[in-house]
Amino acid sequence: MQITFLGTSSGVPTRSRNVSSVALRLPQRAEVWLFDCGEGTQHQIMRSDLKISQINRIFVTHMHGDHVFGLMGLLATCGLAGSPHRIDIYGPPKLEEYLRACGRYSQTHLSYPLHVHTVQPGMVYEDEEFTVSCDRLEHRVPAFGYRIAEKDRPGRFDVEQAKALNIPPGRVYGQLKRGETVTLNDGRVIRGVDLCGDTEAGRKLAYCTDTIFCDGAVALAQGADVLIHEATFSHIDAELAFQRLHSTSTMAAQTALAAQVKLLVMTHFSPRYAPGNDIQLQHLLEEARAIFPNTEMAHDFLTYEIPRRRQPEGEKQAAKV
Incomplete structure (x- = not known):
């Protein structure tokens, strides 16, 4: 499970940060799952080591433009490239209506099956290796966070x-x-x-954006190996965060702490914290680490491999009973 950040700015792109998109690469399956697809995402994919032809699932958090404006362009490119497989898209109400309108008015005809799934809190996808569930976040429009859980694997047979x-x-x-x-x-x-040797505990990833601190995000992130959480504002600008229903760096850290995650990676930063301003992104990182020390700050094209871990001996013994 390899995470690649394709866009880490909020609202609008900057010279160094594109708008929201995160890719989850599953090398053993030659698949890429995309989370959000802001404008210019397909260009970011072309600049990365990812392959557009391997995208087969896209999960959308909400319908704001900085999370969906790149979706139709990416889907059209997949069609022109002769994508041989269907693509499944998961997201909030109105997503299918939006895509149909884009296709109708631009006269874009896809050469492959496209399935759009309207999500509700709970399980949205399951196969023999993974489950994906979602829960409501708190934003100005219906918004959902996602939890990707890899199923436990038996240890090596002796x-x-x-x-x-x-x-x-x-x-x-x-x-x-x-x-x-x-x-x-x-x-x-x-x-x-x-x-059999020690069971390989399945890896868990949570993706929560856009939202203020809420119970839904804590539930999705519970015990996750990695929590990707928006941190649009500095704690100093908390009033703005409440007005716009976005998180501060400290809200992201409080979510990570409450959920007892292993690593917090913050993203979706306001362009207001550009170099040269009184408050810069380094200050947001310091604010978060004061609450949750194991915090990192995402940047475009940051890649992180979620490590495998053995199930603790106590858990293994309990599984035998």
Whole structure:
């Protein structure tokens, strides 16, 4: 699971920051999942190591332009490039209506299937490896945050130990690899968890923008390896944040602290904190770290690989019971 930030500015692009978009690359599946698609996102993808042809899911938080104005252009490019697979888009009400209008008035005809899913709080996608859920955030229009959870994986199966126990290979090995308990023909009961290494805990990512501090964001981020959270304003400009229903750096940090995440990455910064101004982005980072020390600040094309981790021994023992 590799995160690439394609746009980290709020409202409007700047010379160094494009508007909102984050890509989640899943190398084992040759897939890219996109979260928001502000104007110019396809140009950012072309400047990165990502491949437009691998995009097959797009998750939209809300209908403000700095999060959706690049969507139709990207979809059109996918069509002109001869995309062979369908693209699924998930987002709030009116998203499908917006895309239909864009296609109708620009006479854009896509050469591949496009499925638009209107989301509600709860599970929005699941396959054998991942789940994606969403919850409401607090903004001026209907807005949703997303949680991507990788399912736990069994540890490495010890073939040599299985041979030493004279366990016949074949279908039984597959059952034991999945952690199942098997009764052999000779009456012995073998537990798969005893022949597998530590379980690989599934990685978890939360993406929350645009919002003020709210329970929905804390719930989505609970125990996440990485929380990507907007930090449009400095704490000094908290009044502006409340007026516009955006977060300050301290709100982002408070969300991370309440959810007990491992890493907070702030994004969606107001252009008002440009170099040379009294308050700069470094001050926002210092404000957040005073509350949640393990905080980083995103910039365009920042790439971060979410590391795998072994399930703690206590959790593994509990799973055996």
